[in-house]
Amino acid sequence: MGKPTGFLEYERLAEAIAPAEVRIKDYREFVARLPDDEAAVQGARCMDCGIPFCNSGCPVNNIIPDWNDLVYRGHWEQAIVVLHSTNNFPEFTGRICPAPCEAACTLNINADAVGIKSIERAIIDKAWENGWVKPQPAAHQTGKKVAVVGSGPAGLAAAQQLARAGHAVVVFEKNTRIGGLLRYGIPDFKLDKTVIDRRLEQMKAEGVEFRTEVCVGANPNMTGVTDDGKTLMSADALKAEFDAVLLAAGSETPRDLPAPGRELDGVHFALEFLIPQNKTVAGDAPNPISAEGKHVIVIGGGDTGSDCVGTSYRHGAASVTQFELMPQPPEEENKALTWPYWPIKLRTSSSHKEGATRREFAIATKEFLGENGKVTGLKTVRLEWKDGKMGEVPGSEEIYKADLVLFAMGFTQPVASLLEAFGVEKDPRGNAKATTDGEGCYATNVDKVFAAGDVRRGQSLVVWAIREGRQAAREIDLALMGTTELPR
Structure with missing residues (x-):
């Protein structure tokens, strides 16, 4: 694959990125895709390694060596066909996936891994630029109707696959726009929302119907309209109208930190800060939570915490400090010990580099201090x-100044009322109980109700959500028709 000696001749090359002092002035994407010639050189670095561990390192099992080789040889239109064969939305994963495929790359044993993620993005962006991404409507309709509850990556992947199989698919979303946390949780500087919109247009042309501002299953018998104008739809009504229902509503219960002073003004969950900001960027009302001129502390060291850091800098925060409960990991992993698995190592995001971010490890918050009802x-x-x-550690108590505190400690489970309304059995973690192996994959204990994505597996990556959406679509098609040609 690629050039046999390419990994010896060429260094890994990253995508061009705007300087921090420039990019924090707005919310636009600041990472440019690789030019064609540079992507071809990076494709040449892909080794003819015999066993491509990158394939299994990728949750959707992307056929990575094949499209690396096609890019190296200039066969871009063939490359997007291969890429789309396993991934409905490479424009999402090419921007926001942490790339476990690169951790599993054979070259990563003792050198820099192939830049798989950057090549993936180059392929799909070039495909959109050249009009190669076209609607693929089904040749024949089955007469079956499927409801998808939730429009995040799992719901969208399942909806597209089911529509292409000939089913009439309706996606229900409680918010005003489609996309779930792709739309509302991930800042525009990481994923511009036009990237979502163009894919939605393709799906509409394939027959997928989107119904926004619909709240499904808050209680078993609800009907009518909420005070803010959203339509209420009961679980029973949904099951009566559709031949199958897929629950793909995500995991939305955030971890809390119930220390003294938790009730003070200025202490918020991360999404209370990020969602309104994404709405503001989309032209809605201004974000009610501002970091401008404030000393911000973000509790949680993952991607959501990083998003809070980058957004705070764009607000004009006076300082940003990030807390992590666990000890600081090593700057470099022991590759002989961890390869081809995802390694634990210190990860510094682009947001951390946008200001003098102070990162504190092995630290816990004992109390929120305040004056006049506001956190200080x-x-x-x-x-x-x-x-x-x-x-x-005895005697290690410290006081940190803070005007705004954001919890980015992850999510524990889906909204319980949704599962309860459908009567879906839960696993010990509070997620929808459904297997991924054997007969009846992704099926819940309730007849014709399936579950996929974070609502089933718990908080995870976008690429895992796409995998589960695709696999659940296959199982639904099989249950409805007795046979299926959809890939697993």
Whole structure:
């Protein structure tokens, strides 16, 4: 695959990125796709490694060596066909996936991995530029109707696959726009929303119907309209109208930190900050939470925390500090120990580089301090591991100044009322209980009700959601028709 000696001749090349002082002035994407010639050189680095671990490292099992080779040889239109054969939305994963495929790359054993993610984005962006991404409506309709609850990556992937199989698909979304957390949780500087919109137009042309501002299943018998104008639809009404229902509503219950002072003004969940900001960028009302001129503390060291950091800098924050409960990981992983698995190592995002971000590890918040009902600081303590247990370090208490505190500690489970309205059995973590192996994959205990994505597996990556949406679509098609040609 690629050039046999390419990995010896060429260095890994990253995509061009706008300087921090420029990009924090707006919310536009700041990473440019690789030019064709540079992408071809990067494709040449793909080794003829015999066993491409990148394929299994990728949750959707992208056929990576094949499209790397096609890009190297200049066969771009063939490359997008191969890429689309396993991934409905490479424009999403090419921008926001952490690229577990690159961790599994054979070249990553002792060198820099192939830039798989950057090549993926180059392929799909070039495909859109050249009009190669066209609607693929089904040749024949089955007469079956499928409801998809939730319009995030799992719901969208399933909807597209089912529509192409000939089913009449309706996607229900409680918000005013389609996209789930792709739309509302991920900042525009990482994923411009026009990237979502153009894909939705393709799906509409394929027959997918989108119904926004519909709240499904808040209680079993609800009907009518909410105070803010949203349509109420009961679980029973949905099951009566459709031949199958897929629950793909995500995992939306955030982890809280119930320390003294939690009720103070200025202490918020991350999405209370990020969702209104995305709406503001889309032209809606101004974000009611502002970081301008404030000392911001973000509790949580993952991607959502990084999004809070980048958004705070764009607001004009006076300072940004990020807390992480766990000890600081090593800057480089022990590849001999971890390859081809996802390694634990220090990851510095583009948002961290946009200002003097202070990152504190092995630290816990004991109390939120405040004056006149507003947060003014945090009382913290350092943590250490002894005998396999985490404990506080005596005498390590500190006070951090804070005008705005954002919780970015992840999500625990889907909204319980949705599963309860449908009577769906839960697993021990509170997610929808459904298997992914054997007969009846993705089926819940309720007849003709399926579950996929974060609502089933818990909080995870966009690429895992796409995988589950595609696989659930196959199982639904099989259940409805007795046979299926959809890929797993």
